[in-house]
Amino acid sequence: MDLDRIVEDVIAGKELGREAARALLNYPDERLSELLNATLRVRERNFQRRVKICMLNNAQSGICPEDCAYCSQSKISRADIPVYKLKSVSALVEGAEVAVSNGARRYCVVCSMRGPNEATMEHLGEACERIRERFPALEICLSLGLMNEAQARTLKEAGAGWINHNLNTSRRFYPKICSTHTYEDRVQTVQSVRKAGLSTCCGGILGMGEEDDDVLDLAYATRRLQVDSVPINFLHPIGGTPLGNMRALSPQKCLKAACVFRLLNPTAEIRAAGGRELNLGPCQGELFNAVNSIFVNGYLTTPGLGYEQTLTLIERAGFEPEPQNP
Numbered sequence: 001m002d003l004d005r006i007v008e009d010v011i012a013g014k015e016l017g018r019e020a021a022r023a024l025l026n027y028p029d030e031r032l033s034e035l036l037n038a039t040l041r042v043r044e045r046n047f048q049r050r051v052k053i054c055m056l057n058n059a060q061s062g063i064c065p066e067d068c069a070y071c072s073q074s075k076i077s078r079a080d081i082p083v084y085k086l087k088s089v090s091a092l093v094e095g096a097e098v099a100v101s102n103g104a105r106r107y108c109v110v111c112s113m114r115g116p117n118e119a120t121m122e123h124l125g126e127a128c129e130r131i132r133e134r135f136p137a138l139e140i141c142l143s144l145g146l147m148n149e150a151q152a153r154t155l156k157e158a159g160a161g162w163i164n165h166n167l168n169t170s171r172r173f174y175p176k177i178c179s180t181h182t183y184e185d186r187v188q189t190v191q192s193v194r195k196a197g198l199s200t201c202c203g204g205i206l207g208m209g210e211e212d213d214d215v216l217d218l219a220y221a222t223r224r225l226q227v228d229s230v231p232i233n234f235l236h237p238i239g240g241t242p243l244g245n246m247r248a249l250s251p252q253k254c255l256k257a258a259c260v261f262r263l264l265n266p267t268a269e270i271r272a273a274g275g276r277e278l279n280l281g282p283c284q285g286e287l288f289n290a291v292n293s294i295f296v297n298g299y300l301t302t303p304g305l306g307y308e309q310t311l312t313l314i315e316r317a318g319f320e321p322e323p324q325n326p
């Protein structure tokens with residue numbers, strides 16, 4: 001394959017063809033560094049060597065009525081995790097302070113729920129206003145499940161900048177991982193968020209037993225939806241969930257997939273999310289050839305690298321953290 005040509009075409013705005021994307025997803029392991037170097041050229045074009053640090057706050061844990069197979073917080077999960085209702089507004093503001101002190105540029109508030117009711121909307125709206133007042137440079141992203149355009153607009157007025165809602169996988173594979181809502185429900189939420197003028201954060205999870213075509217469908221879907229920020233999770237199987245014994249990824253496969261997402265979404269933020277520690281181990285730093293963003297201090301119900309370790313990871317790989325007040 002002519003990687004130089006691919007890079008030039010992507011930079012010129014041409015869409016990477018499906019067969020080329022499939023070949024890259026299966027690029028020979030022994031030549032992976034060539035693919036990473038080529039992808040880095042696209043990454044650097046828009047994000048130089050900067051890495052945006054994000055931090056999550058699980059604002060309502062373990063009480064979701066949905067049945068997503070990978071999720072420790074679903075109604076069918078028997079995972080041993082903390083269970084609590086929506087955190088107070090003050091606790092959410094304190095969480096923002098913790099995020100800032102951990103180098104975060106973006107604060108991601110996540111609630112396990114099908115979608116927000118009126119009380120939740122008011123609560124989160126107040127939290128956004130207070131966080132915005134106190135930390136004007138901090139980017140606020142909310143993940144509240146399914147949402148319509150009017151709700152997204154309300155949250156935008158309160159100060160949220162991003163709404164996260166992942167497609168998770170392909171349309172075809174979706175019924176295998178969830179039965180309580182559809183892929184289309186998720187697409188509609190992403191479209192509503194975009195129509196409301198908010199930035200979209202929408203990605204997926206690799207390693208759930210899907211095929212290459214599902215990974216490609218997901219990557220092309222994020223491109224078609226013009227997603228602003230694409231989190232890539234690498235399944236961290238959790239005991240007590242239906243996918244608790246699933247281990248399908250190698251570090252090389254994770255890296256190749258990250259490259260394909262970057263080449264299909266050259267100007268979108270792409271973040272390495274849950275499961276990178278488990279699935280990539282010592283290869284995590286190589287992700288920065290494709291991604292420009294990363295989480296610190298773990299995920300919703302699984303642990304992850306802390307701030308200092310993440311900083312070391314970024315610097316050892318030859319990158320630098322994005323300033324908190326650019």
Ligand code: SF4
Nearest residue numbers: 064066068071074112
């Ligand atoms: S909707 Fe979200 S919180 Fe609920 S089960 Fe699915 S992934 Fe988990």
